[in-house]
Amino acid sequence: MSLLRVMTMKSETDLDAATFQAATPRAENEVGQSELHSITVNDVVRDWDVPAGELRWNVWLERTFGYPVPTGEAATLDWWLERVHADDQISVRALVGAVLEGDATSWSMIYRFRRADDTYANILDRSCVVRGECGRAVRVIGSMLDVTQIRRAQNAADELNRELELRVGDRTRELAVVVRELESFAYSVSHDLRTPLRALNGFSQALLEDHASQLDDTGLDYLQRISAASQRMSVLIDDMLRLSRVSRADMQMQPLDLSDIARDVVAELQAGDAGRCVTFVVSASAPGIGDPPLLRVALFNLLENACKFTRHSESPRVEFGSVEQDGRLSYFVADNGAGFDMAHAGRLFGAFQRLHRSDEYEGTGVGLATVQRIVRRHGGGIRAEAASGSGATFCFTLSGGEFA
Amino acid sequence: MSKVLLIEDNPDDVALTLRAFRKNNIANDIVVARDGQEALDALFGDGAFGPTSQQLPSLLLLDLNLPRVSGLEVLRRIRGEERTRLLPVVILTSSDEERDLIEGYSLGANSYVRKPVSFAEFAEGVRVLGLYWLVLNRAPPAVSA
Numbered sequence: 001m002s003l004l005r006v007m008t009m010k011s012e013t014d015l016d017a018a019t020f021q022a023a024t025p026r027a028e029n030e031v032g033q034s035e036l037h038s039i040t041v042n043d044v045v046r047d048w049d050v051p052a053g054e055l056r057w058n059v060w061l062e063r064t065f066g067y068p069v070p071t072g073e074a075a076t077l078d079w080w081l082e083r084v085h086a087d088d089q090i091s092v093r094a095l096v097g098a099v100l101e102g103d104a105t106s107w108s109m110i111y112r113f114r115r116a117d118d119t120y121a122n123i124l125d126r127s128c129v130v131r132g133e134c135g136r137a138v139r140v141i142g143s144m145l146d147v148t149q150i151r152r153a154q155n156a157a158d159e160l161n162r163e164l165e166l167r168v169g170d171r172t173r174e175l176a177v178v179v180r181e182l183e184s185f186a187y188s189v190s191h192d193l194r195t196p197l198r199a200l201n202g203f204s205q206a207l208l209e210d211h212a213s214q215l216d217d218t219g220l221d222y223l224q225r226i227s228a229a230s231q232r233m234s235v236l237i238d239d240m241l242r243l244s245r246v247s248r249a250d251m252q253m254q255p256l257d258l259s260d261i262a263r264d265v266v267a268e269l270q271a272g273d274a275g276r277c278v279t280f281v282v283s284a285s286a287p288g289i290g291d292p293p294l295l296r297v298a299l300f301n302l303l304e305n306a307c308k309f310t311r312h313s314e315s316p317r318v319e320f321g322s323v324e325q326d327g328r329l330s331y332f333v334a335d336n337g338a339g340f341d342m343a344h345a346g347r348l349f350g351a352f353q354r355l356h357r358s359d360e361y362e363g364t365g366v367g368l369a370t371v372q373r374i375v376r377r378h379g380g381g382i383r384a385e386a387a388s389g390s391g392a393t394f395c396f397t398l399s400g401g402e403f404a
Numbered sequence: 405m406s407k408v409l410l411i412e413d414n415p416d417d418v419a420l421t422l423r424a425f426r427k428n429n430i431a432n433d434i435v436v437a438r439d440g441q442e443a444l445d446a447l448f449g450d451g452a453f454g455p456t457s458q459q460l461p462s463l464l465l466l467d468l469n470l471p472r473v474s475g476l477e478v479l480r481r482i483r484g485e486e487r488t489r490l491l492p493v494v495i496l497t498s499s500d501e502e503r504d505l506i507e508g509y510s511l512g513a514n515s516y517v518r519k520p521v522s523f524a525e526f527a528e529g530v531r532v533l534g535l536y537w538l539v540l541n542r543a544p545p546a547v548s549a
Contacts, residue, residue, distance in 0.1 A: 187501055191469050194498040197521045199416035205523035206423060234521035 043143040046127070048077065050100070050137050055080055064146055066116030085112035085120055100137050105129050113144065122148045179248070186244045193237055201230040239366035243351060246373050251291040258286040258295065258331055262320040265300045269307055278307050283321035286331055288398050290378050298374040301367040302333040302394055308361055309337035309392065328400045334393040339386040348384055371396070406462035406538065407433040409453065411443040411478065413470050420523065421465070424530035432538055435461065440473025444481060447488055460491060463537045468497040468504055476507055483512040490544035492537055
């Protein structure tokens with residue numbers, strides 16, 4: 001990429017031109033060396049008297065580039081142009097020519113300029129053109145700012161950015177591979193593990209049906225256990241897949257009313273055995289932002305759980321609603337069921353963790369783990385409060401992270 | 405009597421499916437293809453339902469995860485051939501992955517049934533399938549010929 005860049009000739013440099021013309025009454029051709037010094041604090045300033053072909057510099061030329069300030073016959077346009085880097089010559093000369101022959105009022109360009117020690121500095125050169133009668137350029141006054149350090153820093157930053165982008169790209173690709181592996185794992189679990197299970201279940205069933213007379217009661221009991229175990233494992237596999245799907249599912253966030261979803265779930269539970277004798281109380285409205293299918297899964301798990309654990313309650317009651325808590329909206333599902341000992345609350349949301357024996361309350365221990373994943377994917381948190389024998393309340397949020 | 409082509413690589417599943425048909429007194433002949441290539445040979449080569457045989461199955465039960473040629477590829481070939489494109493095809497598989505469902509239906513499957521682990525449920529599913537596809541359903545003319 002060429003170092004020389006031409007920027008728009010309007011905006012700030014036009015302002016410079018106006019300011020300069022105001023400071024120097026009526027574009028006088030004469031301007032003293034001291035006046036040049038006063039224009040700027042520490043920029044190299046160049047004043048080109050076009051008709052005279054004379055280029056004058058302020059003292060910062062020496063301090064910045066190491067050259068004694070050329071005076072008299074040496075102070076020419078060529079003195080400046082000769083020190084422009086060979087690769088930038090054509091562009092700089094073309095621009096200077098265009099300004100002289102055209103009607104631009106300023107220029108702003110970046111090029112390389114040779115220092116006295118033969119090294120090159122990157123220069124930001126901003127000049128304004130003073131035009132006399134018939135619009136002819138009579139003076140071009142400009143400053144040369146050494147931007148070598150800035151450019152070096154910028155290059156380093158660019159380099160770091162490129163490196164960062166490369167690294168992010170690498171990580172993204174690695175992650176995509178992991179996700180694909182996870183998907184194919186889930187796929188083969190779904191497909192391959194169920195096939196032998198079906199054989200276990202199917203052939204023990206076949207034995208029971210076709211060869212029962214050759215087996216005693218113990219033998220029949222064993223077969224029934226094989227059959228039941230294979231079905232239980234099938235449920236476990238399905239629950240595990242559901243859990244992994246919750247993590248993989250695309251989310252489409254939208255404003256919604258969780259009470260609507262809760263009412264929908266309650267209707268489904270009431271249609272089945274689980275929610276038949278339960279009194280449900282759902283708040284009129286519980287607004288939030290989230291992914292509707294995932295939130296339905298979460299509420300289904302929480303409400304179904306609540307129904308399950310109120311099974312032995314005298315008058316089972318399950319409530320859904322929202323409360324303002326610590327400055328954020330949180331949603332709750334409360335029941336008056338079996339509850340649990342808070343001492344075990346830490347294991348509550350772990351996959352395949354159960355706080356009740358499966359002959360008391362059936363389940364695989366995946367429901368609450370699923371709910372927690374869904375809540376976390378929304379950027380919220382979940383917690384439970386309970387006491388053994390006096391119900392449980394699950395509170396969750398959809399933003400603001402975990403509960404403190 | 406019309407025949408059923410069962411495309412299934414797992415011998416246990418083949419035995420269980422045949423047993424489920426027997427249990428439900430479905431007496432139709434069941435021809436088994438053990439992988440996708442065997443299925444293609446049966447339908448397009450000189451197999452039981454090849455062009456020279458003058459007959460087609462009235463129902464195709466298709467597993468997806470097959471050695472050699474996959475179930476979805478078999479379906480694509482069936483729908484691509486004039487002679488077989490109207491064949492009733494029921495995908496009978498362990499997978500309930502969404503992409504299999506979508507691709508199965510996109511390729512023109514008539515039905516998609518997930519094989520349950522419980523044999524009792526599976527046998528009931530086969531009974532319903534047999535009743536629907538072999539008794540109630542009217543096969544397309546070219547197929548019933």
